Amino acid sequence: MLIKRSSDIRASEITDKSHYLNRRQFLNAVAMATAATAAGPLSSETLAASNGAAHGKKLANVAKGAFSGSGDKINSWNDITSYNNFYEFGIDKNDAVTNSGKFVTSPWKVSIEGECEKPGVMDLEDMFKGETLEERVYRHRCVEGWSLVIPWVGFPLVNLIKKVQPTSKAKFVEFTSAADAKTMPGVRNPILRWPYREGLRMDEAMHPLTLMVVGLYGEVLPASDGAPLRLAVPWKYGFKHAKSIVKIRFVEQQPLNSWQQYAPNEYGFYANVNPAVDHPRWSQATERRIGEFLRRKTLMFNGYGDQVQSLYAGMDLRRNY
Amino acid sequence: MTRNQQIRWLVKPAVFLASVAPSAWLVWAALHGQLSANPLADVTNETGVWTLRFLSLTLCVTPVRRLAGWNDAIRFRRMLGLFAFYYGSLHLLTYVVADRLAGLEFQNGIVAWTTARDLVATVASDVVKRPFITIGFIAWSCLLPLAITSTAAMIRRLGGRRWQALHRLTYVAASTGVLHYWWLVKADVRRPMVYAVIVGCLLAFRVWRWARAASVPTMRRAAA
Numbered sequence: 272m273l274i275k276r277s278s279d280i281r282a283s284e285i286t287d288k289s290h291y292l293n294r295r296q297f298l299n300a301v302a303m304a305t306a307a308t309a310a311g312p313l314s315s316e317t318l319a320a321s322n323g324a325a326h327g328k329k330l331a332n333v334a335k336g337a338f339s340g341s342g343d344k345i346n347s348w349n350d351i352t353s354y355n356n357f358y359e360f361g362i363d364k365n366d367a368v369t370n371s372g373k374f375v376t377s378p379w380k381v382s383i384e385g386e387c388e389k390p391g392v393m394d395l396e397d398m399f400k401g402e403t404l405e406e407r408v409y410r411h412r413c414v415e416g417w418s419l420v421i422p423w424v425g426f427p428l429v430n431l432i433k434k435v436q437p438t439s440k441a442k443f444v445e446f447t448s449a450a451d452a453k454t455m456p457g458v459r460n461p462i463l464r465w466p467y468r469e470g471l472r473m474d475e476a477m478h479p480l481t482l483m484v485v486g487l488y489g490e491v492l493p494a495s496d497g498a499p500l501r502l503a504v505p506w507k508y509g510f511k512h513a514k515s516i517v518k519i520r521f522v523e524q525q526p527l528n529s530w531q532q533y534a535p536n537e538y539g540f541y542a543n544v545n546p547a548v549d550h551p552r553w554s555q556a557t558e559r560r561i562g563e564f565l566r567r568k569t570l571m572f573n574g575y576g577d578q579v580q581s582l583y584a585g586m587d588l589r590r591n592y
Numbered sequence: 593m594t595r596n597q598q599i600r601w602l603v604k605p606a607v608f609l610a611s612v613a614p615s616a617w618l619v620w621a622a623l624h625g626q627l628s629a630n631p632l633a634d635v636t637n638e639t640g641v642w643t644l645r646f647l648s649l650t651l652c653v654t655p656v657r658r659l660a661g662w663n664d665a666i667r668f669r670r671m672l673g674l675f676a677f678y679y680g681s682l683h684l685l686t687y688v689v690a691d692r693l694a695g696l697e698f699q700n701g702i703v704a705w706t707t708a709r710d711l712v713a714t715v716a717s718d719v720v721k722r723p724f725i726t727i728g729f730i731a732w733s734c735l736l737p738l739a740i741t742s743t744a745a746m747i748r749r750l751g752g753r754r755w756q757a758l759h760r761l762t763y764v765a766a767s768t769g770v771l772h773y774w775w776l777v778k779a780d781v782r783r784p785m786v787y788a789v790i791v792g793c794l795l796a797f798r799v800w801r802w803a804r805a806a807s808v809p810t811m812r813r814a815a816a
Contacts, residue, residue, distance in 0.1 A: 346629075349629070350629040353628065353629060354628055354629035354630060358779070362779070362780045364628055364629075364630070365628060415778070417630055417633070460780065462779045462780045463779065533779060534779075552722060552723075552724055552775070552776065553722065554718075556695070557695040559630065559632070559633075559694070561629045561630055562629070564632075564690075564694055565694045565695075566691075566694045566695040
C-alpha cells in the first residue's frame with residue numbers, strides 16, 4: 272500500500288525571513304531579560320529622587336479653559352513627570368522619565384479608522400489646526416490609590432470627532448498607543464499585550480470634559496507623560512488615559528481594553544472613579560494625594576459627578592466597574 | 593585575637609551595621625527628598641523586600657554549614673532572623689500608619705481614644721477582607737514568637753527540641769511572605785518569582801535532607 276507522505280517541511284513552517292533576521296534581536300532581548308531577572312534579588316524598585324522630565328517648548332496661545340481653577344493645589348512638574356505608570360517604558364514609576372529618552376514624538380501621525388466618514392492618516396499638526404488650546408487643571412486618580420492635580424493643555428476630543436464625522440454605527444471609540452520596542456524598552460516585557468488599547472463609549476468620548484492632551488504646564492507634553500498626544504478623562508481611573516496615541520478607531524462593539532484583557536475581574540471597561548466599589552485587592556475609599564500625608568476621601572466620579580453622572584443614569588456601577 | 597574573638601568583635605558588628613544600613617538609608621533618603629514623589633509607598637515596598645531578603649539569608653545558614661562546612665555561620669543566624677523581624681515590623685508599622693491611620697477621619701482630633709479604636713477596627717477589617725494582607729499578617733505573626741523566644745534563656749526554658757520545632761515557623765513565614773508579595777503585584781510577577789525560587793530552593797534542601805536522613809537507618813538495618 273502506498274501511503275502518501277507529506278513533505279518534510281510545510282510552507283507554513285518555513286520561518287519568515289523577517290523573523291529569521293530578528294533572531295539576533297530576540298536573543299539580545301532574552302539576554303537582557305535574563306540579566307534583569309538575575310538582578311532582581313539585588314534591586315526592588317529603582318529608588319531615585321523625583322527628577323522630573325526636561326522642560327519642553329512653550330506652547331503658544333494657551334487659553335485658560337473652563338475647568339482651569341479647581342481649587343486644588345497643583346502638583347509640581349517634577350512630581351507629575353516622575354511619578355507615573357507608563358509600562359511601555361518599564362514597570363516602576365520613574366521608568367517613564369528615565370527610559371523615554373529615545374522616544375521620537377515628531378513627526379507624529381494618527382490613523383483615524385473605522386465607522387467614520389473621513390478616515391485616514393492625520394499629521395498631529397493638522398489634528399489641532401484651528402483648535403484653541405486650553406489649560407485645564409484636572410484631578411488625576413490612579414486605580415492604585417494615589418492622585419495628582421495636573422495642569423493639562425489640550426483641546427476637547429469632541430472637536431476632533433466632529434471633524435471626522437462618525438457614522439451612526441459608531442458606538443465606541445478605541446485608542447491604540449505606540450508600542451515601539453526599539454524606543455520603548457518596557458514593550459519587550461510581555462506583561463500586557465502590546466500595543467496598549469483603551470476605549471470610551473461615544474457619549475463619554477464626546478463629553479466636554481474629555482480632553483486630547485498635547486501639553487503640560489503650558490509646555491509641550493514630555494515623552495514620560497504620553498507625548499505627543501494622550502487622553503485625559505478626569506472622572507475615570509488613570510489607566511483609561513491612553514498615552515502616545517497612534518490610532519483612533521470608531522467601532523460598533525465595546526472594545527477590549529488592555530487591563531480588562533489582563534485581569535477582567537479587577538479592571539473593567541468603564542473604570543469610573545468610585546469610592547464605593549473596591550478593587551478586589553484594595554479599597555478605593557481613600558487616596559493619597561502626592562505630597563500629602565493624610566489620605567483623602569475619594570470622591571464619586573473623582574468629584575466630576577455634576578458633569579458626568581447623567582451619562583450613567585440607570586446603570587449598575589457595581590457591575591460596570 | 594582568636595578566631596572566636598574576631599567573629600565576636602569584628603565580623604558580628606560589621607554584619608550588624610550592614611543590616612541596619614538599609615533602614616537608616618531609607619529614613620535619610622525619605623527626609624532628604626531622595627525617594628520618589630510617593631516616599632511612603634517606597635518605604636513600605638523597600639521594608640517588605642528587605643524582610644524577604646533577611647528571611648532568605650536566615651534560611652541560607654543551615655545549607656551553608658552542611659554544604660560548605662562553614663559552621664561559624666550558625667553564629668549569625670539569630671541576628672539575621674531578628675533583622676527579618678525588624679524589617680517585617682517596620683513594614684507592618686508603615687502600612688498601619690501610612691495606609692490605615694492616614695485614612696481615618698479623626699472626628700475627635702488625632703490624639704483621642706476614638707483614633708485608637710478606629711485604627712484597630714480598620715486594620716482588623718483589612719486583615720480579614722484582603723487575602724494579600726491576611727497572608728502578610730500571618731507571615732509577621734509567625735515571626736513574632738520566634739523573636740520573643742530568640743534569647744538563650746528562652747531556648748533553655750523551652751528545651752532544644754521544642755525550641756527547634758517552634759522555630760520551623762520560619763519556613764511558614766518565608767513561604768507566606770513570598771505569597772504576600774506575589775498577590776500584591778499588579779502585573780509583572782518577576783520580582784516575587786525571584787524570591788519564590790530562592791525560598792523554594794532553600795526549603796527543598798530541607799526536604800532533601802529529611803528524606804535522606806529517613807532512608808539511611810533503614811538501609812543500615814538492611815545491611816546488618
